[in-house]
Amino acid sequence: MKTRLCSMLGIDFPLVAFSHCRDVVAAVSKAGGFGVFGATNGKMTPDQLKIELDWIDAHVDGMPYGLDIAVPENMDDRDAEHITTKMLEAQIPETHRQFADDLLAKHGVATDTPVDSDEDREISHFLDTAEKMVDEGLRHPIKLFVNALGKPPQFMIDKCKAAGVPVGALIGSKDHARRQLDAGVDVLVAQGTEAAAHCGEVSTMVLVPEVVRELEAMGSEVPVLAAGGIVTGRQMAAAMTMGAAGVWTGSVWLTTRESDVHPAVRERLLAARSRDTIRSRAMTGKTARQLKSAWNEAWESAESPGPLPMPFQHLLTNRALLLSEKSVDGGNEAARAMLTEGVGQGIGMISTAQSSRSVVQAFMEDFAAALERMNSLVDE
Numbered sequence: 001m002k003t004r005l006c007s008m009l010g011i012d013f014p015l016v017a018f019s020h021c022r023d024v025v026a027a028v029s030k031a032g033g034f035g036v037f038g039a040t041n042g043k044m045t046p047d048q049l050k051i052e053l054d055w056i057d058a059h060v061d062g063m064p065y066g067l068d069i070a071v072p073e074n075m076d077d078r079d080a081e082h083i084t085t086k087m088l089e090a091q092i093p094e095t096h097r098q099f100a101d102d103l104l105a106k107h108g109v110a111t112d113t114p115v116d117s118d119e120d121r122e123i124s125h126f127l128d129t130a131e132k133m134v135d136e137g138l139r140h141p142i143k144l145f146v147n148a149l150g151k152p153p154q155f156m157i158d159k160c161k162a163a164g165v166p167v168g169a170l171i172g173s174k175d176h177a178r179r180q181l182d183a184g185v186d187v188l189v190a191q192g193t194e195a196a197a198h199c200g201e202v203s204t205m206v207l208v209p210e211v212v213r214e215l216e217a218m219g220s221e222v223p224v225l226a227a228g229g230i231v232t233g234r235q236m237a238a239a240m241t242m243g244a245a246g247v248w249t250g251s252v253w254l255t256t257r258e259s260d261v262h263p264a265v266r267e268r269l270l271a272a273r274s275r276d277t278i279r280s281r282a283m284t285g286k287t288a289r290q291l292k293s294a295w296n297e298a299w300e301s302a303e304s305p306g307p308l309p310m311p312f313q314h315l316l317t318n319r320a321l322l323l324s325e326k327s328v329d330g331g332n333e334a335a336r337a338m339l340t341e342g343v344g345q346g347i348g349m350i351s352t353a354q355s356s357r358s359v360v361q362a363f364m365e366d367f368a369a370a371l372e373r374m375n376s377l378v379d380e
């Protein structure tokens, strides 16, 4: 395919794969898709980002890839400086800490075992750390730099423009589209409610044509990637028929062989049906779609003290999930019910673990078959 987006990103097939796992990113880009590294997991710091991107550079065979960070436009104290996880943890109310610990205990999970999340570290949601992440990102040959959770910070837009790297942003409504274009964004990811993680209420089927039409009315040629629930080439064809320049996917990569999700989480994902996800604030403090589990059920229940705002709830969740995974590893079957992951409704269509390369190839074949089917209808 020779489209504006394809030449912007240096690809032929506009299948974008968001993943927190560097192995998935490199595998997708090498297979002819476009991997985007999500530098947003609980352990990511500017130093760690350098390690991850150096690894991708060494393993991607010169193929193009992108980077994604999440700097929330709406988060209290976003511009506070030198904030670390320990400082934030100290502000978590005892009621919430106790609620989490009681829930873990109810599932036989020991709360006194050390886990990775206990280390003190910077958090990229805050502007000073985010700026270091942007600087590190731009030292690598990335072809797209995306921000989630609102308008990218001005320094991100300015630095990317100076480096000639297109900036992308995730949106969940047509109003967001206008605001992002005014801010100077080069690529929009229109993410419907079916999607994993932070998402709005409008379905991909409605949001994509709505955003595309809005852009047409504005005379804008900014490409729109469709996201949310897309796990097959036929859905990609449908999205592009609606005017999308390509697709942006997340959930479909979680269960791939290269993915680093915990094996027990992978098992739960492969067994999940499309209705086994829920939109809840239980995971991060902002509404996000995730696999239903004892964790989100409890935070949504009448006994819950209510999830904390971002980033506090995220810290509680990180620790609880790491402890639960450790407990499963130690043979505690009851802890499996606690496991969750950000995942979209498309997970119901995935029941086997495949290599990322196979997933890209399956997308290409299914996409081509869908086009042939449409053409044959028109010919008749």
Ligand SMILES: Cc1cc2nc3c(=O)[nH]c(=O)nc-3n(C[C@H](O)[C@H](O)[C@H](O)COP(=O)(O)O)c2cc1C
Pocket (backbone or CB within 6 Å): 018, 038, 040, 068, 069, 070, 146, 147, 148, 149, 170, 191, 194, 195, 196, 197, 198, 227, 228, 229, 230, 248, 249, 250, 251, 252, 254, 341, 342, 343, 344, 345, 346
């Ligand atoms: C585990 C997980 C975590 C995610 N975290 C982020 C994130 O930090 N930043 C971001 O831009 N998008 C994030 N997303 C959303 C993806 O970028 C993408 O928009 C979404 O997965 C698309 O919908 P789908 O999951 O139905 O394919 C995440 C997705 C998953 C699966």
